[in-house]
Amino acid sequence: MQRFKSIILPLQGKNKSSLQWLYNTKWQSNRAFEEKEKIFSYGQLLFWFGGTSLRNSEKLLLYVEFPVSFGEGINETDAVPIENYLLHVLSLKINALAEKYVNEAKNVREKAQFETQRPNELMLRRSGIRYNYEKGAARLTIHFNVPLVNALSVNAKAAVRAVKEILEHIEDAAHSIDRDRICEYIVCYHKQEQIREYLKRQNLCAFIANGSILPRENAGAKPMMGAVPFCAPKELEVTVPFEDGTQISGMGIRRGVTVITGGGYSGKSTLLDAIESGIYNHIPGDGREYVISDDSTLKIYAEDGRPVHNLDLSPFFRHLPNKADVSNFSTTHASGSVSQASNIIEAVCGGAKLLLIDEDKSATNFMIRDRNMRKIVKNEPIVPFTDRVRELCREKHVSTILVIGGSSEYLSCADSVLLMDEYIIKDITNEVKTLELPANAPALAKADWETDRRLVPEKTSQPLLIFRSVKTENEKKIILDDYSADITFLSSISTGNQMNALALIMERLLTDRESDSARLIDKVTEYTKEIAGGAYEARSLLDDTALRWYEEIRPLDAFCCINRMRGASFSRKGGDAQ
Numbered sequence: 001m002q003r004f005k006s007i008i009l010p011l012q013g014k015n016k017s018s019l020q021w022l023y024n025t026k027w028q029s030n031r032a033f034e035e036k037e038k039i040f041s042y043g044q045l046l047f048w049f050g051g052t053s054l055r056n057s058e059k060l061l062l063y064v065e066f067p068v069s070f071g072e073g074i075n076e077t078d079a080v081p082i083e084n085y086l087l088h089v090l091s092l093k094i095n096a097l098a099e100k101y102v103n104e105a106k107n108v109r110e111k112a113q114f115e116t117q118r119p120n121e122l123m124l125r126r127s128g129i130r131y132n133y134e135k136g137a138a139r140l141t142i143h144f145n146v147p148l149v150n151a152l153s154v155n156a157k158a159a160v161r162a163v164k165e166i167l168e169h170i171e172d173a174a175h176s177i178d179r180d181r182i183c184e185y186i187v188c189y190h191k192q193e194q195i196r197e198y199l200k201r202q203n204l205c206a207f208i209a210n211g212s213i214l215p216r217e218n219a220g221a222k223p224m225m226g227a228v229p230f231c232a233p234k235e236l237e238v239t240v241p242f243e244d245g246t247q248i249s250g251m252g253i254r255r256g257v258t259v260i261t262g263g264g265y266s267g268k269s270t271l272l273d274a275i276e277s278g279i280y281n282h283i284p285g286d287g288r289e290y291v292i293s294d295d296s297t298l299k300i301y302a303e304d305g306r307p308v309h310n311l312d313l314s315p316f317f318r319h320l321p322n323k324a325d326v327s328n329f330s331t332t333h334a335s336g337s338v339s340q341a342s343n344i345i346e347a348v349c350g351g352a353k354l355l356l357i358d359e360d361k362s363a364t365n366f367m368i369r370d371r372n373m374r375k376i377v378k379n380e381p382i383v384p385f386t387d388r389v390r391e392l393c394r395e396k397h398v399s400t401i402l403v404i405g406g407s408s409e410y411l412s413c414a415d416s417v418l419l420m421d422e423y424i425i426k427d428i429t430n431e432v433k434t435l436e437l438p439a440n441a442p443a444l445a446k447a448d449w450e451t452d453r454r455l456v457p458e459k460t461s462q463p464l465l466i467f468r469s470v471k472t473e474n475e476k477k478i479i480l481d482d483y484s485a486d487i488t489f490l491s492s493i494s495t496g497n498q499m500n501a502l503a504l505i506m507e508r509l510l511t512d513r514e515s516d517s518a519r520l521i522d523k524v525t526e527y528t529k530e531i532a533g534g535a536y537e538a539r540s541l542l543d544d545t546a547l548r549w550y551e552e553i554r555p556l557d558a559f560c561c562i563n564r565m566r567g568a569s570f571s572r573k574g575g576d577a578q
Contacts, residue, residue: 004040012156023051052546062144076133081185112162113145123281127550209250213287223287228423262420302336302363315447316341336363350559412437456569497551525555
């Protein structure tokens with residue numbers, strides 16, 4: 001700490017640009033290199049600074065590395081739960097301290113401002129913290145604004161006080177780690193991963209543990225007080241054995257077509273929402289920590305107004321008005337049926353193996369056509385989903401879970417039918433077989449499902465394409481200059497931090513001059529792994545994005561986002577967009 005003081009205190013009253021000496025990074029080919037003389041110590045802590053912008057030299061990244069000892073039995077596979085536990089503990093302490101520095105009577109730049117990333121109920125990789133198993137240490141990242149005098153000159157004394165107080169809080173937190181609680185995180189995480197493996201072995205697409213609390217308090221993230229705990233029907237109950245000799249029981253949903261039905265407010269949509277949340281691991285105490293779904297699950301909506309680019313709609317459309325080419329269709333404003341069909345086709349192309357569909361959020365003319373309507377309308381262009389749902393399962397190994405409350409059309413397609421009644425679930429598959437059900441749709445020729453979708457690179461004479469602006473808007477819109485994507489209906493992206501990661505991947509894709517050299521899903525997977533593996537240190541080409549937090553996302557979600565990007569063009573099998 002003394003060496004840090006000896007360097008920064010002489011900067012008192014100097015122009016804020018003098019802070020650039022502190023930056024412990026040199027940008028060269030977009031890679032960062034450490035400068036050892038700019039790493040400082042405070043007790044057992046190491047700390048250093050990174051810059052975010054030459055224009056705003058006072059906006060720094062404060063990195064703090066501290067030892068974390070858990071004893072025997074910890075290995076590198078425990079990094080995710082350890083990071084999540086530590087961030088929950090540290091963010092509470094540091095952000096509470098930051099609130100004490102807020103003085104609304106003064107210019108905000110006159111006081112030190114800082115924050116850590118705020119975690120939620122999901123166990124994800126995040127840019128705000130990294131655990132290094134080999135070092136036995138964790139590194140916390142803090143956004144830190146050096147206090148200024150008259151918005152221009154460095155207030156070094158106030159900066160030293162703030163940094164020292166932050167380090168003291170981190171040191172206290174490191175000494176007060178609850179070993180039992182962190183073990184809960186680790187055990188919970190590994191059991192969740194074991195359930196995922198069990199699903200694959202047993203041909204299941206989802207698991208909901210007995211005792212799970214599915215409803216959320218006031219539609220938020222916390223479990224609802226007094227909610228009815230989930231209890232599996234005996235016919236569908238499975239028991240998952242764990243490596244530690246324990247086990248857990250709950251409902252296993254088999255691959256195929258599953259219909260969830262019931263009256264209004266019976267819990268159908270709540271169950272579907274919980275299954276969607278099962279793509280992520282959850283922290284202990286969330287109530288859904290043992291609700292686990294195939295990690296390629298995607299919820300499908302009718303999405304009036306979304307753009308569609310160069311997509312083969314022939315699985316669901318025989319022809320379109322104005323003799324539009326069904327096999328290479330584009331529009332800037334899709335109807336409900338076209339948008340829902342597009343969402344399913346893109347999901348299948350992106351590798352989704354479980355589709356979740358709620359009839360309340362679907363286009364009726366896409367979902368069903370009863371016997372009488374088939375007789376009346378002879379030249380219907382739409383192939384309803386009822387006519388393809390079994391083919392998707394049989395030919396593409398894509399399962400579907402549907403919430404249906406107003407039509408029996410899907411009952412004859414279903415492998416399992418579940419009834420929700422005041423949050424109690426029953427298996428009524430055998431009872432449904434005794435009903436007089438609509439006849440199955442006539443057999444159709446196999447659909448030509450798109451599998452090799454590619455992004456056409458931007459045509460430009462510039463050697464390097466760089467966007468002037470990369471931003472997110474209202475947590476559901478991504479804008480890169482003239483490109484934009486509204487992902488309101490991509491409900492698996494649930495936080496602003498995930499949106500930041502998504503925007504970064506969009507920038508990577510759209511500036512890739514060889515984006516059509518491989519399948520789009522392969523390109524997206526490459527960039528997603530690159531960013532998550534480096535804790536999002538491979539930042540945007542734009543400086544101001546350094547002050548964003550990032551959270552792990554799935555390649556499938558990035559794939560669905562780029563398909564909604566206005567201004568983008570696509571091709572198949574590496575050919576030109578037609």
